[in-house]
Amino acid sequence: MGLYLVVARGTDTGASVALEPDERLLGRGRDADLVLLDPRVSRKHLRVSLEGDAARVRACEGAGDFLLEGRPTRDALVAVGATLVVGNTALVLLRKTEGADAAPLHGTEVGTLLTGVAADVRGLAASMALVDALDAAEDEAAIGAALDEWARVHVGATGGALLTGDAIDGTLREESTRARRVVERAGGTAGSLLLLAPAHALDLAWIAVTCANAPTVTDTQRRLVAIAGRLVASTLARVRSLRRSEEDGELFRRASMGSARSFLGDSAAAREVARLVSRLASSDTVVLLEGETGTGKTFLARLVHESGVRAKAPFRVINCAAIPEALIESELFGHEKGAFTGATASRAGVLEAAGRGTVLLDEIGEMPLASQAKLLRVLEERRFERVGSNRHVALEARVLAATNRDLAAMAQRGEFRQDLYFRIAVVKLRVPALRERGDDLVLLAARILSDLTPSAGRRIEGFSQEALDAIRRYPWPGNVRELRNAIERAIVVGDGLQIERADLPDTVIGAVPPQPDDESMVRLPARLDWIEGRAIAAALRATGGNQRRAAVLLGINRVTLHRKLRAGE
Numbered sequence: 001m002g003l004y005l006v007v008a009r010g011t012d013t014g015a016s017v018a019l020e021p022d023e024r025l026l027g028r029g030r031d032a033d034l035v036l037l038d039p040r041v042s043r044k045h046l047r048v049s050l051e052g053d054a055a056r057v058r059a060c061e062g063a064g065d066f067l068l069e070g071r072p073t074r075d076a077l078v079a080v081g082a083t084l085v086v087g088n089t090a091l092v093l094l095r096k097t098e099g100a101d102a103a104p105l106h107g108t109e110v111g112t113l114l115t116g117v118a119a120d121v122r123g124l125a126a127s128m129a130l131v132d133a134l135d136a137a138e139d140e141a142a143i144g145a146a147l148d149e150w151a152r153v154h155v156g157a158t159g160g161a162l163l164t165g166d167a168i169d170g171t172l173r174e175e176s177t178r179a180r181r182v183v184e185r186a187g188g189t190a191g192s193l194l195l196l197a198p199a200h201a202l203d204l205a206w207i208a209v210t211c212a213n214a215p216t217v218t219d220t221q222r223r224l225v226a227i228a229g230r231l232v233a234s235t236l237a238r239v240r241s242l243r244r245s246e247e248d249g250e251l252f253r254r255a256s257m258g259s260a261r262s263f264l265g266d267s268a269a270a271r272e273v274a275r276l277v278s279r280l281a282s283s284d285t286v287v288l289l290e291g292e293t294g295t296g297k298t299f300l301a302r303l304v305h306e307s308g309v310r311a312k313a314p315f316r317v318i319n320c321a322a323i324p325e326a327l328i329e330s331e332l333f334g335h336e337k338g339a340f341t342g343a344t345a346s347r348a349g350v351l352e353a354a355g356r357g358t359v360l361l362d363e364i365g366e367m368p369l370a371s372q373a374k375l376l377r378v379l380e381e382r383r384f385e386r387v388g389s390n391r392h393v394a395l396e397a398r399v400l401a402a403t404n405r406d407l408a409a410m411a412q413r414g415e416f417r418q419d420l421y422f423r424i425a426v427v428k429l430r431v432p433a434l435r436e437r438g439d440d441l442v443l444l445a446a447r448i449l450s451d452l453t454p455s456a457g458r459r460i461e462g463f464s465q466e467a468l469d470a471i472r473r474y475p476w477p478g479n480v481r482e483l484r485n486a487i488e489r490a491i492v493v494g495d496g497l498q499i500e501r502a503d504l505p506d507t508v509i510g511a512v513p514p515q516p517d518d519e520s521m522v523r524l525p526a527r528l529d530w531i532e533g534r535a536i537a538a539a540l541r542a543t544g545g546n547q548r549r550a551a552v553l554l555g556i557n558r559v560t561l562h563r564k565l566r567a568g569e
Helices: 107-117 121-135 140-154 170-178 219-257 268-281 297-306 328-333 369-381 407-413 418-424 440-455 465-473 479-493 528-542 547-554 558-567
Strands: 002-009 016-018 024-027 046-051 054-059 066-068 071-073 075-078 083-086 089-096 159-164 183-186 193-198 205-211 287-290 315-319 358-362 383-385 392-394 398-403 427-430
Touching (some): 121 140, 140 219, 193 219, 205 219, 268 427, 287 297, 297 315, 369 383, 369 418, 440 465, 440 479, 547 558
Parallel strands (some): 287 427, 358 398
Antiparallel strands (some): 002 016, 002 089, 046 054, 066 071, 066 083, 159 205, 193 205, 383 392
C-alpha cells in the first residue's frame, strides 16, 4: 500500500502524485513532479517525501507558507487523511488500498473522499471563498467589503470590518506589538462578541468580526478569523505594493515626459491647443495631430488620453516609420502561431493589447498603402483579425494618429489613401512649432530644467541671462525635443549653480538674432514669390544648408523644396 497526495480542490482537481522516500517537488514549474497551475503557487513550492506512515512536507526557500488543518507552517509531518492548502489549491493525503487502480482520482471521487477525511470541510470552503473574494479587491475599501460579505455568509457573523490606522484603539496597538492572537471583546450590541485578529506581517492592521451570540462562538469561527487575518494581510500587502508601484511609475513618467499635465505656454497657439484638449478627451473621435518633429505630438496624445474616461486603461504608441513593412500588420493586429516564419507563438497586437485604452499611430504617413487599406476597414467596422486567424476581435481602443507630413498633399499625389485620410482627419489639431510660441520658450526651458534637476546630482538654480538670450535666438528646428536634449547636455557638462551659455550646444551658441537687413525680414509691399524666396533662404541659413531640415521648418516636403529651388535658379 502506498500514499498519494491528491488535489482535492483547485485548478488541478483530481491530479495526484505517489510518494516515495525520495523527495517529490510540487509547484507551478514544468519540472515539478506534480504541476499545479495555480497562480498563487510558486514554481517550486513544496517538497514532499515518505516518512514512516506519514508524509514530510517542507516549503521551498522563497515560497510562502502552507496551511495544515487551518494553521500556517513551513515544515510538518502530515498524517493520512490530513488536508493542506497551498495558494488556492487544497491537497489531501490518501492511502492506496491493494488492488485499487493507480490512476489519479477524478474530481467527483475526491470530493466525496474529502467529506469524510477533512477535519473541517466547512472551514476549508470558507477559506477558499475568502481567497476568491479578495482576489478581486483593488483597494482597502474593496477588501473591507469582501471581508464583511464573507463573514456574514461563511462565518455566521453579523458583519466584518478592516481596521487600519486611527481605527485601531490604543490597547489594540499595544497588543499588536506584543502578541499575535485572536482577541475577544464585548461587541457594541448586548450579548455580541467581537473577534479581532491581527493582519500578520503588517503593522497596525486588524480584522474585526462581530458574532451575535457570544456564548455560542465556536473554535471553528475563531480559527476562520485567524486565517482571514493572514489572507487579508497578503491582499493588503499586494494592494499597497501596487499603489506604491503606480506612484513610482508616475514619478518616472513625469521625469521622462515633463510634470506639466497641460500644454504649457501662454502664447495664443498654446492656449488654443490647451482649450481643445478637454473637448478631444471627452470624445472618442479619431484625431489627427499634425506638426513638425519634436513639437510634442506624443505628449499631447497622452494628455488627451489621461484627461478622459480611458485614463486608467493602457496608452500604446506604435511608430509606423520604425517597423518593417512585412511586420506592420502583425504589430497592429497581432498574429497566430505559425502565421509566418518566426511566429513561434500567438501574440496580441497593439490594438488588442490596448484594451479600452488609447492607441497612437505615430508617423502614420509612413504606413504602407496595403496596410492603410486594412486599417481603414478596422476603423470602419470596429473589428479586426489577427494575422493567420479568421476570428474577429472587437476594437475597443480609441485611435489617434500623428504625422509631420502634409497628408492632404500626399493623398492628392496618391502617396496616401484618400479615404483613410478623410477617416482619420475627422478632427485635425496642429501642434505649433517652438519658434511660433514666443516667450513660451523660456517657460518650457524652465520646466524641462525643473524636471531634469532631481537626477542631475548637483544644485542648479536656473539659467544665466546669457544662456536665456542664446536660447531665444536659436530657431529650434528640432522643437521641444531638441530643447530638452540641449538642456540635458548643459546639465551634464556644466558645474555651476546656473546653466551658462557655454554649457549649451555649439549650434545654439552660434545662432545670431535677425538684423534689419536680414533675409528673414519682410517689408511690404512685396510680391508673394519674393517673400517665398526669402523664407526659403532664411530656412536654409538656419539649418546650415540642410534641405531636409529646411523643408521641415517651412512645412513642406523635401521634393517640393527642391522643385522651388530649381525654379528660382
